[in-house]
Amino acid sequence: MAGLVLIRMKYAVLRNGWTGWRAVRAVAGGAAGLLAAAATVLAALPDLGAPEASARLLAGAFALWTLGWALGPFVLGTDTTLRPGYFALLPLPAWRLAAGLLAAAAAGVPAALALLAFCSLAVWGAGLGPGPLAVALAAVPLQTALVLLACRAVASAAGAALRTRLGMDLVPLLVSVLIGVGLTAGLMGWPYALGFAVRLAEGAGPELPGWLLLAPPGWGPLAVLGAARADWAAAAGGLAGLALLDAALLGLWAVLLRRELGARAVAGRLRARARRRAAARPLAWSAASAAAVRALRSWQRDTGMHIIVVAVVGTAAIPVIAAFAVDWPYLVPIVAPLAVAVAAKESANLFGFDGSALWHTLVTPGSERAEVRGRQFAWLAVFTPIAVLLGAVAFVLPPEVGGEVTAAARPYLVAVLPAMLGAGSGLVVWYSVAAGHAIGAEGGATGGFSHPGPAGARAGLARHLFHPLLWLTALPPAALVALGTLGGLPFAVWAGVAAGAAIGAAAAVLLGRAAHRRLAERGPELLAALTAPV
Known part of the structure; x- marks a missing residue:
């Protein structure tokens, strides 16, 4: 019955x-x-x-x-x-x-x-x-x-x-390993x-x-x-x-x-230790730094956000293992950019983890800019070390192990990673403000193992279409490095490195500015989307 x-x-x-x-x-x-x-x-x-x-x-x-x-x-x-x-x-x-x-x-x-x-x-x-x-x-x-x-x-x-x-x-580490x-x-x-x-x-x-x-x-x-x-x-x-x-x-x-x-x-059982709070206080010298400290704590304690970090590490480790298992050295250089891309894609709904708590930001006059910049700083603080460590694999491998492909890809990594990291920090906050939705509306592990609702499905499609922009930011520095290495022009290689840093910084600043302005203008609409039933 x-x-x-x-x-x-x-x-x-x-x-x-x-x-x-x-x-x-x-x-x-x-x-x-x-x-x-x-x-x-x-x-x-x-x-x-x-x-x-x-x-x-x-x-x-x-x-x-x-x-x-x-x-x-x-x-x-x-x-x-x-x-x-x-x-x-x-x-x-x-x-x-x-x-x-x-x-x-x-x-x-x-x-x-x-x-x-x-x-x-x-x-x-x-x-x-x-x-x-x-x-x-x-x-x-x-x-x-x-x-x-x-x-x-x-x-x-x-x-x-x-x-x-x-x-x-x-759990996320095991799942990412199985997928890889x-x-x-x-x-x-x-x-x-x-x-x-x-x-x-x-x-x-x-x-x-x-x-x-x-x-x-x-x-x-x-x-x-x-x-x-x-x-x-x-x-x-x-x-x-x-x-x-x-x-x-x-x-x-x-x-x-x-x-x-x-x-x-589990979030109700986790409590911050006094020594961690004391260590974090000196970092909060401004509103943006306070928002960054709070965002870093969320990356550590929030279940969904912590899953993203572990899944990125697990997914990125698989190509490295496969490179040594099947002797495919060309997989090693793409691990770090792949980790940045996965991190940006999976964390593109940062404000969705706030839910109704976004109300505290909206009722505080002038806090939108600090909130967005703090989340950008926290995202970079979490994923930059991961990308650097994964990219360093291509530098520590000897030529007889990594091959000529790995050695030739080193200048590309130095030029591309800053561009993708800066653009990623800007894209995640801009997307989160422009197409944020309640956690659970898009399905998957961080969504509570559920099928997506209509709002989450639309946002997921927009994220998949919007995500290739991150890879486009890597094309100009990579093209300059290719021009320098293939044409024997060392200055072009250094120009590619400088272009990657400039593109990353410009993308982070401009997309972050667009995000906090949109949050100030259309914050109530975002709050309604985050609190909508899944």
């Missing part, structure tokens, strides 16, 4: 909110998911000569689906149309609430696409006989429930971890994937390891394979394993929901 009510509530919310950029995002995501599901079904059609080969292929495909759903909350967010906090005051047991939210999650497009992908098990079982088909039909809903529960349990576990200080460091490893594997593995697809189209059996059938995503294909071999013990064991694992994940999610509904935010 609770599940039916929650499904009706979800459809009512979606029906009234299916407009604008939310609809565009949903259609684009649905089209991509449909292509992936169709590819999974097509993988079950070829006759690979032996049932075990097809079973391993489907087990590998199901493992990718399960991994994608488990990591999806960190990258794309989860569907939190119905949030557990909405039902905190209702006399519902945690397990019953979890079951109802699971039913609501199953009544959506992502779940339907996952169900379509796992129907490939039924397509394969139909070619093996009535018994395997019956087992496949029983395994399809269990496999679908597995990915839904894995997604919800992982999201709830990550949310619980982010309420601890250690989790604030480990995935991107690196995609760059390195696309030739193998193309060759695998060609072999599969020719009907050649894939050479996949047998342990894929022993992993939980492979228990469905293992059960169907057992039925095809008349090994009913293996068939029953595969189905029973999926059912028990689903029940265990549901119980785990219920426990996490109970803790989530009764937990207090």
Whole structure:
């Protein structure tokens, strides 16, 4: 009964909110998911000569689906149309609430696409006989429930971890490492994937390891394979394993929901130490410096802002590791500019972390300029050391390790980094004032693992279109350095370095000025956007 009510509530919310950029995002995501599901079904059609080969292929495909759903909350967010906090005051047991939210999650497009992908098990079982088909039909809903529960349990576990200080460091670092490893594997593995697809189209059996059938995503294909071999013990064991694992994940999610509904935010438990306050007081010699000190404390203590710093470090470390692992030295010079770009993109909604606290700035006459300049100083103080340390890797590597590419890129780094850092400090405050929105409206890890609302979706699109301006600021100094190194003109190299510093300083000053003037003129509109319901 609770599940039916929650499904009706979800459809009512979606029906009234299916407009604008939310609809565009949903259609684009649905089209991509449909292509992936169709590819999974097509993988079950070829006759690979032996049932075990097809079973391993489907087990590998199901493992990718399960991994994608488990990591999806960190990258794309989860569907939190119905949030557990909405039902905190209702006399519902945690397990019953979890079951109802699971039913609501199953009544959506992502779940339907996952169900379509796992129907490939039924397509394969139909070619093996009535018994395997019956087992496949029983395994399809269990496999679908597995990915839904894995997604919800992982999201709830990550949310619980982010309420601890250690989790604030480990969770974003782990996620950034996984994303970096995935991107690196995609760059390195696309030739193998193309060759695998060609072999599969020719009907050649894939050479996949047998342990894929022993992993939980492979228990469905293992059960169907057992039925095809008349090994009913293996068939029953595969189905029973999926059912028990689903029940265990549901119980785990219920426990996490109970803790989530009764937990207090970590920000309420963190307190500044007296020695830190005493050390910070001498820095506050002006209004701008006081705002910078407060912003630096926010970067340290605020969960969302701290996640950004850790994620930038983790994401930037992956190309360095990959450069040594696969002997790609040209990855090393781009690490520092990439870190600056990621930092600017992820922290482009600085005022969004204030929420209704922006009211204190608006009611203080003449504080807008100090507020904007202080946030710029704090942003530079946080990310400049990170960029410098990452850029120094290209300078400390010997030629026999880094290669000629790394040595040749050193003047480019010296010229480009000041331009990108200065422009980044200006872009983040200007964007935050011009297109600020409430945290949680744009989804992702710092948005509370939620899908974006209409305001957040529009702002996210604007940020993706506006973000390339940061890279444009690096073109003039890089062009001058290229002219000097390729044409044998040392003065051009130094001109490129000077141009990078000048562009960075000019961008920081001019964009900061535009930001504080806009804040003074349209501060109430920004406050309304920051306090709007997500």
